[in-house]
Amino acid sequence: MELLFLGTGAGIPAKTRNVTSIALKLLEERRSVWLFDCGEATQHQILHTTIKPRKIEKIFITHMHGDHVYGLPGLLGSRSFQGGEDELTVYGPKGIKAFIETSLAVTKTHLTYPLAVQEIEEGIVFEDDQFIVTAVSVIHGVEAFGYRVQEKDITGALKADVLKEMNIPPGPVYQKIKKGETVTLEDGRIINGSDFLEPPKKGRSVVFSGDTRVSDKLKELARDCDVLVHEATFAKEDHKLAYDYYHSTTEQAAVIAKEAGAKQLILTHISARYQGDASLELQKEAVDVFPNSVAAYDFLEVTIPRG
Structure with missing residues (x-):
């Protein structure tokens, strides 16, 4: 289980940060990749990685703002040309189905694989014998969700x-x-x-905040998780801007991680106003509250180990 940050910016692309998309690589667990959001040029970012679009099994959209969905039609179309045959499922809020169907229809894009689109509500949105994915509503001015991916415990090895x-x-x-x-x-x-049997191996968990103000629901969703990926659009001094635009600051994300008992915090969705050394200052603001914090950058890879 690995995280690969394809885009870590907010709102519009910047020279050093593309807009939001995060890959959860589950190659050992199920030989597939899950995406969380798919901002403009996500498929271009993928070209700089080892990810194969045909291996993308699921895409989870947090909300319908353009910097989180504009890359979706292009990626869906290109997946056909790149050998995609297995079913792909897209999960998201109301409107995601119409957005995809209209985009594909007006561009006369033909898919070579089955595509399922599920408009979700709060609760469990996916479950099989390996994973449970749960969504909660967060605070962003439009319908928006945070997601928790919980790996189920693995039976211990036979003696x-x-x-x-x-x-x-x-x-x-x-x-x-x-x-x-x-x-x-x-x-x-x-x-x-x-x-x-050896003792069971505890399943790992990762939580994606999406775009949100400080959210008690999200804090509960992140309870005791291995990794919390939380938006940090603004520095702590810009807390009024964060509130006005339905976003969070570095300090607020760190407080959520601390109060939730998360093991690690990764900051993302960082405004283009913070360039160069300013990004390091954002990380420091979080570390001062929650020491195991890091500010993500495009193409950062993080392994989520067992235990």
Whole structure:
């Protein structure tokens, strides 16, 4: 599980920051990539990475402002030309379906793969045997969501060496033991499968704030997460501007991370007014409140380790 920041700017592209898009690389877990937002020129940013558009399985849109969605039609179309065949699902607020359908229709774009579009509400928006994705409403003047990706706990490894020492040979019985079932062996012995498993590996979690003012709902969504990716459009001294434009400051993001018990905070969606050393000052403002903070930059990669 890795984060790759394709765009870390706010509002409009800048020389050093493209507009918002973040890739969650799940190549080991499910051989796919999930995108969170898809601002203008996201597909151009992807060209500078190892991401293959055909591997993009899901796209989660936080809200319908242009710097978060204008790159979507181009990416969807290009995915066809780049060998995409597997289904892609786009999740987002009301309006995302009409935006995609209209963009593809008026440009006569034909997709070579199945496309599903789901207009979401608060709650669980996706779940399978590996992950749960939950959305909550945040405060941004338009309908907007934050997302939590929660990996489910992984069953501990089978203690095969112990089983062999007990003269239990490999075979179908190992599968039952692996599931934690109580098994009666051919010689009459009864064993509890859970006694022969290593401790489970705790699932990892990452939370994406989207664009928002300070939000109690988001703080609860981020409770004890491994990584909180929080917008920090403005410096702490510009807190009035942040409030007026429905955004957050560096300091506010750090307070949310601290109060939520997050393990790491990554700042993104940074205004173009903060160039060069000013970006480092933004990071320092967060670090003063929450030491494990970093200001993202385009193409920053962050691994989310187990434990």
